[in-house]
Amino acid sequence: MQAIQEIYGQLKDPKRVVITMHQKPDADAMGSALALFHFLKEFGHDVIVISPTNWARWLNWMDGVSEVLDYELNKVEANEILDRTEWLFCLDHNHFSRAKSMAPKLAAIDCVKILIDHHQEPDCASFNYGISNTGKSSTCEMIYDLIVNSGHRDKINKVISECLYAGVVADTGSFRFSSTTANVHHMVAALKEHGLEHTKVHEALYDNFLENRLRFLGHVLTNRMEIFYELNTALIYISKIELLKYEIKTGDTEGLVNYPLSIQGIKLVGCVIDRDEERKWSFRSKGQFDCNTFARKYFNGGGHYNASGGNDSASLQETVQKFKNAIKENSSLLQ
Template identity: 55%
Template structure:
């Protein structure tokens, strides 16, 4: 993988460009792809955005979201765009399998592939150019850097700024996580100068859920949470029956795992959800406990030091029991945080 700076001279050559992200995109994935989409369109490129799957409804308001293709719903159209692309930008994921059913078409594509991402251990060999920086707050911050450093700061506009602010806001936990550096605040100041309405963005993302989502959250906190104080750990186990009972939609569990870290003394939080095809884990931590390594070692996952995910095809009962059997091996590490 060559440095992304080597690609900058090619930005002035009009191309067919596809931008994609990880499955079930969050605010950073959608924000970074749409921010880059508007920027490249401003440069005169023919640009398309493809999501491997559907996404949470609370992201539908974002500028350009209506033009995003859902690969699972529009496979033929998406495959044609990939086949005709001169360049494919891969944002907010480090390995191709995180694009689910898009993995093989992306691997088969012979065009230029570019990585912009902040997760650990990227699959560098499949990308022509790229940048991977685990110290960046978000992929949105990295797209902002890409625009500035490539010499096109003048093309930044309110739509781009709105998209990029959304991802920075969500991936920094509304600017409270350690990844919120001075450079993050400088970017946000620039976005404000471009006219973003940060209040409206927060409301669109955090204040647009349905009543059943609050009931679902209340049930999860009351009946599905267990605190393991001897390990400074809390776990939330959500069975498929709850997803059906509360008529949940994509994005309804967003942020649930963070509630566990709000308990005094808890340094490791784990959420597992019984999806139809697999059990999905989300891990969060405070301090030096590395959930990226934990997820990679035990649950076929990964991510960041303090935020990671994983999955298993074991039953819900089996994977929860396995998690609890693993914890004693980390007792010293968790008690010394």
């Protein structure tokens, strides 16, 4: 994989471009994709954003989201577009497999493939150009760097600023996490100068849910959270029946894994949700517990040092027991 700087000189040469991200895109994935979408359109590129799956309705405020193609719902059209593309940008995921059913098509098409991501262990061999930097707060920060370092800071407008800010504020935990460097704050200051209304973005991300989600959170925290004080660990487990009962949609469980971290002494949180085809895990930690290694070892996953995800084909009861066994095995790291 050649350095991302190698494409800077080609940005003014219009091409057929597809931008994609991981399945069930979050604010960073969608924000980075749409920011890049608007930026490349400024140079006359024919740009289409294709999401591997649907996304949370609370992302629909972003300018350009109405033009995003859902691969699962529009597979024939999306495959025809991918067959014609000249540049493929893969954002906020380190391996094609994170694009779910879209993965085989991404691997098969013949085009220039470009990776921009901040997760560990990227599949560099599958890309012609790119950058992987785990020290970055978000993929949105990396898209900002691309725009500025390529000499096109003047292309940043209010729309791009809002998309970039959404990803940064979400992936830094509203600037709480250790990935919030001085460069992140410099970036936000610059976005403010380009017309960013940060309150609008915060309200769109965090004050944009339905009543059923709040009642669902109350139920989960009261009835589906276990605390293991001797291991400084918390567990949340949610069944399929509960998702149906509270009419939980894509994105409604976003951030749930973070709640137990507010409990004094808790160093690790595991949250598992019973989905149709598998059990989906999210992990968060404080300090020196490596979530990435933990997720890879026990739950076919990975991600960042203090935030990662995984999955399990076992039943909800079985995977919960697997987690309990795993934290006991790692008890020395959780003290």
